[in-house]
Amino acid sequence: MKSLKGKTAIVTGASRGLGVVIAEALAREGVNLILTARSEAPLREVAARLSRLGVDARVVAADVADARGREQIIAAARDELGPIDILVNNAGIEAIGRYEATDPETIEKLVLVNVVAPMLLTRALLPEMLARRSGQIVTISSLAAKKGLPYNSVYAATKAAATSWAWGLREELHGTGVRSSVISPGFISDSGMFSEYDTKAHWVAGESKPESVGEAVVAALTRDKAELIVSPGPIKLMLLLDAMSPSLTSWFFRRIGLYQFYRKLAELVEARPD
C-alpha cells in the first residue's frame, strides 16, 4: 500500500458536502491540499480546520464551469503547492425534476460542471504528471452512472460520461505511472446533495455515510483501485442483472418503486419555493 504523506492534491467542490469529507480523509493521510469551489468563506473555514491536522491547506475560489476559473485553480495550485500529485474531481451538481421542465441552461451547466470540468482540469495537469511519470486522478461519479434514471436523466447521463471517460483514461495511461480511478457512491446520508431532501433512500441502493466516500478515495489512491462502489444495497447483483437484461432490470426497478421514489423527489423539488 502506497503512502500519501507529503503529496499534494487539488480537491474540487471542497466548500461543503462530500468534498469536505474527502479533503479531511486526505489531510489525515498527510496530503497537502488545494481546496476549491466558488464560495470562499466556507473554503477558508475548511482550510483552517484541516491545517490543524498538520497539512498545508490553501484555498482557490473559482468556478470550474468557466475556463478562467479552471486556469486560476491550476495556476494557484502550481504556484502555491506545486507540483500536483493528485486531482480529485468532486465538484458536481444535479437537477432532479421532469425533463421537459428543466431549463436548457441547467442542462448545459450540468454537462459543464460534471463532465467538461473534470476532463479539462485533468487535461491541464496531465502533461506534467506524465513528464514526472507520477500522478493520480480520482473522479467522483455516482451509481446513477449505471442506468438512466427518470426525473434525474441529465445527471445520470453526465455521470455515465464521467465514468466512461475515467475508465478510458485509466486504460490509456496504463504503464505511464499516472492513474485514473472512479468512485461511484449511491445515496449518502448526513452530508451532500441527497441529504438536503430530508427523505430516506430507496432500499435497493441504501444509504452510506459520507466518511465511506472519503475512505474510498484513500483506498483508490493507496491501492490503485479502478472503481469503488460505495453502497450497502444489493447493487452489484442489480448491475449484473442489468448487463444481462436492461428491460428486466427496468421492470424490476419499477415494481419495487425505485422510479416512483425519483418521481416523489421531483415533486418535492417542484413544490419548493424559488
Ligand SMILES: NC(=O)c1ccc[n+]([C@@H]2O[C@H](COP(=O)([O-])OP(=O)(O)OC[C@H]3O[C@@H](n4cnc5c(N)ncnc54)[C@H](OP(=O)(O)O)[C@@H]3O)[C@@H](O)[C@H]2O)c1
Ligand atoms: N451526496 C450524494 O448522495 C452523492 C451520491 C453520489 C455521487 N455524488 C457526487 O459527489 C460529488 C459531491 O457531491 P455533494 O453531495 O457533496 O454535493 P454538494 O453538497 O452539493 O456540494 C457540491 C460541491 O461542488 C461545488 N460546486 C458546485 N458547482 C460548482 C462550480 N460551478 N464551480 C466550482 N465548484 C462547484 C460546491 O461549491 P460552491 O457552491 O461553493 O461552488 C460544493 O462544494 C458530486 O460529484 C456528486 O455528483 C454525491
